[in-house]
Amino acid sequence: MSKSFLDKLKDIVTDEQVLTAHSELIPYESDGLTAFKALPRAVVLPNKQSEVISIVRLCHEHSVPFVARGSGTSLSGGSLPNERGIVIGLNRLNSILDLNIEERYAVVECGVINNDVSEASKHYGLHYAPDPSSQLVCTIGGNVAFNSGGAHCLKHGMTSNHVLGIKAVLPDGTVVQIGGHSLDSVGPDLVGLFVGSEGLFGIALEIILRLVPMPEGFRTLLAAYPSMEQAGDAVSSIIDAGLLPTAMEIMDNLTIKAVEATVHAGYPTDAGAVLIVELEGEIVEIEEEFKCLRKIIYESGAYNVTSANNQNERALIWKGRKGAFGALGKISPAYIVQDGVVPRSQLGSALAEIDSLSEKYGIRVANVFHAGDGNLHPNVLFNNSDEEMLEKAELLASEIVQMCIRRGGVITGEHGVGMEKREFMNDMFSDKDMDQMLILTDIIDPHQIANNDKVFSRSRVPGI
Amino acid sequence: MFYPQSIEEIQRVVVESHAPMVVRGGGTKPGLLNHNDSVTTIDLSDVSGILEYRPEECTFTALAGTRLNDIEEVLSDNDQWMPFDPPMVDKGSTLGGVLAAGLSGPCRYGFGGVRDFVLGISWVSGDGNLLNGGGRVVKNVAGFDFPKLMVGSLGRFGIITEITMKVFPQSQAFATLEWDCLNIEEAVKFMKLLSLSKIEFLALDIESNGIVRVRIGGIQNSLQKRLDSIARYKNGAVIFKDREESEKWSSLRNFCWLDDSCMLIKVPITPDIVCRLDSKLSHYEALRLYSVGGNVAWIGWMDSIVKLDKILENLGLTGLLLLGEYNTPWLGTSAFDNVFAAKVKAALDPKNRFMSL
Numbered sequence: 001m002s003k004s005f006l007d008k009l010k011d012i013v014t015d016e017q018v019l020t021a022h023s024e025l026i027p028y029e030s031d032g033l034t035a036f037k038a039l040p041r042a043v044v045l046p047n048k049q050s051e052v053i054s055i056v057r058l059c060h061e062h063s064v065p066f067v068a069r070g071s072g073t074s075l076s077g078g079s080l081p082n083e084r085g086i087v088i089g090l091n092r093l094n095s096i097l098d099l100n101i102e103e104r105y106a107v108v109e110c111g112v113i114n115n116d117v118s119e120a121s122k123h124y125g126l127h128y129a130p131d132p133s134s135q136l137v138c139t140i141g142g143n144v145a146f147n148s149g150g151a152h153c154l155k156h157g158m159t160s161n162h163v164l165g166i167k168a169v170l171p172d173g174t175v176v177q178i179g180g181h182s183l184d185s186v187g188p189d190l191v192g193l194f195v196g197s198e199g200l201f202g203i204a205l206e207i208i209l210r211l212v213p214m215p216e217g218f219r220t221l222l223a224a225y226p227s228m229e230q231a232g233d234a235v236s237s238i239i240d241a242g243l244l245p246t247a248m249e250i251m252d253n254l255t256i257k258a259v260e261a262t263v264h265a266g267y268p269t270d271a272g273a274v275l276i277v278e279l280e281g282e283i284v285e286i287e288e289e290f291k292c293l294r295k296i297i298y299e300s301g302a303y304n305v306t307s308a309n310n311q312n313e314r315a316l317i318w319k320g321r322k323g324a325f326g327a328l329g330k331i332s333p334a335y336i337v338q339d340g341v342v343p344r345s346q347l348g349s350a351l352a353e354i355d356s357l358s359e360k361y362g363i364r365v366a367n368v369f370h371a372g373d374g375n376l377h378p379n380v381l382f383n384n385s386d387e388e389m390l391e392k393a394e395l396l397a398s399e400i401v402q403m404c405i406r407r408g409g410v411i412t413g414e415h416g417v418g419m420e421k422r423e424f425m426n427d428m429f430s431d432k433d434m435d436q437m438l439i440l441t442d443i444i445d446p447h448q449i450a451n452n453d454k455v456f457s458r459s460r461v462p463g464i
Numbered sequence: 465m466f467y468p469q470s471i472e473e474i475q476r477v478v479v480e481s482h483a484p485m486v487v488r489g490g491g492t493k494p495g496l497l498n499h500n501d502s503v504t505t506i507d508l509s510d511v512s513g514i515l516e517y518r519p520e521e522c523t524f525t526a527l528a529g530t531r532l533n534d535i536e537e538v539l540s541d542n543d544q545w546m547p548f549d550p551p552m553v554d555k556g557s558t559l560g561g562v563l564a565a566g567l568s569g570p571c572r573y574g575f576g577g578v579r580d581f582v583l584g585i586s587w588v589s590g591d592g593n594l595l596n597g598g599g600r601v602v603k604n605v606a607g608f609d610f611p612k613l614m615v616g617s618l619g620r621f622g623i624i625t626e627i628t629m630k631v632f633p634q635s636q637a638f639a640t641l642e643w644d645c646l647n648i649e650e651a652v653k654f655m656k657l658l659s660l661s662k663i664e665f666l667a668l669d670i671e672s673n674g675i676v677r678v679r680i681g682g683i684q685n686s687l688q689k690r691l692d693s694i695a696r697y698k699n700g701a702v703i704f705k706d707r708e709e710s711e712k713w714s715s716l717r718n719f720c721w722l723d724d725s726c727m728l729i730k731v732p733i734t735p736d737i738v739c740r741l742d743s744k745l746s747h748y749e750a751l752r753l754y755s756v757g758g759n760v761a762w763i764g765w766m767d768s769i770v771k772l773d774k775i776l777e778n779l780g781l782t783g784l785l786l787l788g789e790y791n792t793p794w795l796g797t798s799a800f801d802n803v804f805a806a807k808v809k810a811a812l813d814p815k816n817r818f819m820s821l
């Protein structure tokens with residue numbers, strides 16, 4: 001790394017905030033997708049927004065690539081360091097700057113943990129609705145970059161549906177404020193464009209989030225089915241009946257067994273699939289909806305139905321779902337979390353196709369997914385000390401993505417393109433569509449330094 | 465004025481015509497076509513039709529010139545609807561028009577706006593290319609969210625040709641309650657109280673005279689119980705149901721409360737500014753409806769538009785002139801006079817083939 005750049009970095013922040021020793025850099029070498037690894041030249045940990053702005057300006061001046069990093073839970077390699085650049089770790093920017101209860105919004109810095117927003121507002125009967133399973137650790141900045149979803153986004157929507165305004169430093173160092181405090185706006189929806197831009201448009205410093213009242217009540221049930229197909233069909237029947245649950249989640253037998261072996265959520269281990277459905281809202285309303293839901297569930301071939309009668313029972317049902325990823329770690333040394341979307345009515349047949357792919361490669365796939373919106377998370381299980389198996393697992397995972405595209409779906413529903421899915425972008429978008437996205441990126445980031453090797457495959461800038 | 469009949473013809477017209485180009489949909493919002501320059505107008509009313517509707521997926525794809533009432537009809541046959549509650553449907557507004565204008569109706573309060581329901585978009589760029597963003601499924605984060613960017617863009621990045629939207633199952637039954645809080649201050653106080661309650665209101669509107677109006681929807685069997693408990697929030701609730709109820713909202717959405725001579729302006733606001741704005745406007749001949757829980761002001765204006773422009777500017781607000789004549793559709797403080805907007809414009813319309821932002 002050129003001396004002058006590092007020195008200048010240390011003019012902005014204290015020495016303590018700049019990590020360069022190999023041992024200090026190791027924790028940053030990958031994110032939630034551990035198959036990719038790279039060591040940055042340095043990691044800088046700014047304490048305040050003004051430092052972030054100065055750091056970005058310095059990077060722009062020297063054409064040094066940077067990768068913004070929240071908690072590094074990205075599952076697509078989004079926060080993978082650039083070997084020729086620096087990582088800007090944003091966890092210290094963790095203040096909730098304003099909590100306006102009457103107007104129902106919160107202004108937070110980008111390093112604030114997702115769940116902390118709800119924690120801070122729950123006393124007032126409000127919460128921040130998007131709830132990625134990683135919500136106890138992931139940051140709002142990371143959520144904004146990926147437009148993250150969660151189990152409850154079927155009714156509430158994704159991050160984008162809850163961000164009202166953003167203060168950002170663009171890759172050229174300009175600071176902009178887009179959007180505002182109102183639910184509505186006039187003029188092009190710039191906030192909508194920024195959310196989901198995966199760090200390519202610069203760093204979101206401050207975010208205005210919409211808060212919504214916590215529901216009066218919940219009704220949650222767990223239904224066991226002999227097969228995945230039946231569980232998938234039940235989801236379609238629920239939608240056809242005009243119900244709008246907040247969450248509909250399916251897990252397959254392999255996942256159920258893993259979950260039961262670790263968290264003991266009381267899932268029937270002989271089931272081909274379990275379906276979790278949750279309704280929320282005014283109690284009198286959801287009681288009526290629940291009657292209708294139960295009827296559909298029984299008619300759809302469920303052989304074992306458990307309804308939660310209190311908060312503890314509800315928590316138990318969710319414990320299994322939330323612990324699913326961790327539980328898979330116990331039955332396999334490593335796994336690839338795939339993320340793709342198919343039209344909801346094709347869930348059953350898509351799962352059958354995944355099964356036959358799994359057989360073809362001789363590799364186990366555990367399915368956990370947001371069934372309500374057709375968002376699949378097939379987890380491809382492999383042994384990471386076996387090179388050949390890793391290769392096969394990657395091939396299998398990529399065949400699943402291709403299947404999603406073939407079925408009229410998309411390559412990612414919530415984990416982003418990052419490093420992992422760059423080569424699939426061309427399968428979804430025409431060359432002209434891709435050109436338009438690249439032109440936009442180049443104008444916003446003329447020196448190609450902001451997470452620039454993500455999303456699109458293109459030649460790298462020299463860096464340092 | 466050009467009347468292309470197909471997307472290919474739009475592409476041809478774009479290549480051959482003189483800049484800047486302006487798009488017209490159903491023509492229900494002539495204020496949006498306001499400008500100083502001489503322009504080429506492209507009318508999209510013949511580029512219409514639903515291309516695909518998949519009730520089981522809760523999605524449809526339609527050409528931009530498709531009239532919203534045609535879409536609503538098809539959806540309601542399947543007990544589905546567009547919960548962002550598009551305005552001016554009965555007047556003939558089009559899907560492309562409502563999206564490009566970024567307009568949502570009263571139920572935006574409970575469900576979100578047009579931005580929250582758009583999934584995919586195709587548009588013809590300034591050099592005649594047909595481009596796409598987003599997808600056709602309800603969840604998608606691949607590529608930049610161009611569908612959202614186009615919301616409110618007034619066609620200044622390109623000509624929107626095709627749109628994929630998410631829809632929801634229609635509620636079985638609706639009901640509405642109205643209270644007369646006598647003045648705007650009391651109405652705002654009551655509105656804030658309701659907005660923090662656990663009741664899932666679909667719409668929450670107030671009028672400058674102190675009327676507070678809420679809408680609920682859901683299962684028929686539970687509706688009366690819910691009405692009873694909501695009515696207990698404050699004495700004097702008047703309840704509307706069935707046809708009378710739906711007509712009430714339809715007339716609000718179609719702005720039947722405006723005189724023919726009225727200009728119409730939408731202003732995004734926050735609940736805390738309602739009283740201040742209302743007191744300023746009360747000095748003029750102006751009809752005022754505050755919708756979406758105090759997040760949108762609809763103003764029927766009869767005085768000089770220059771005056772309203774100034775009022776909004778002084779309050780730091782931005783307005784959108786839907787009906788009326790002026791040199792621009794955007795009033796007050798610019799909400800997008802920033803480097804990011806300028807860069808986006810430069811990337812999507814480098815040759816300024818469309819009007820500037």
Ligand SMILES: Cc1cc2nc3c(=O)[nH]c(=O)nc-3n(C[C@H](O)[C@H](O)[C@H](O)COP(=O)(O)OP(=O)(O)OC[C@H]3O[C@@H](n4cnc5c(N)ncnc54)[C@H](O)[C@@H]3O)c2cc1C
Pocket residue numbers: 031032067068069070071072073074075077078079090110111131132133134137138139140141142143144145146147148149150151198199202203204205325414415451
């Ligand atoms: C166990 C587990 C469960 C998960 N469950 C879900 C789930 O249910 N739904 C879901 O959607 N995702 C889920 N994820 C994925 C991940 O948690 C989300 O993508 C999350 O938003 C990442 O947040 P982060 O703070 O860890 O960001 P990081 O991983 O640090 O960064 C993610 C991306 O954001 C960029 N970035 C970070 N901060 C900023 C900023 N301030 N401005 C601009 N760009 C920035 C980074 O450069 C990177 O590209 C899960 C991950 C794990 C490990």
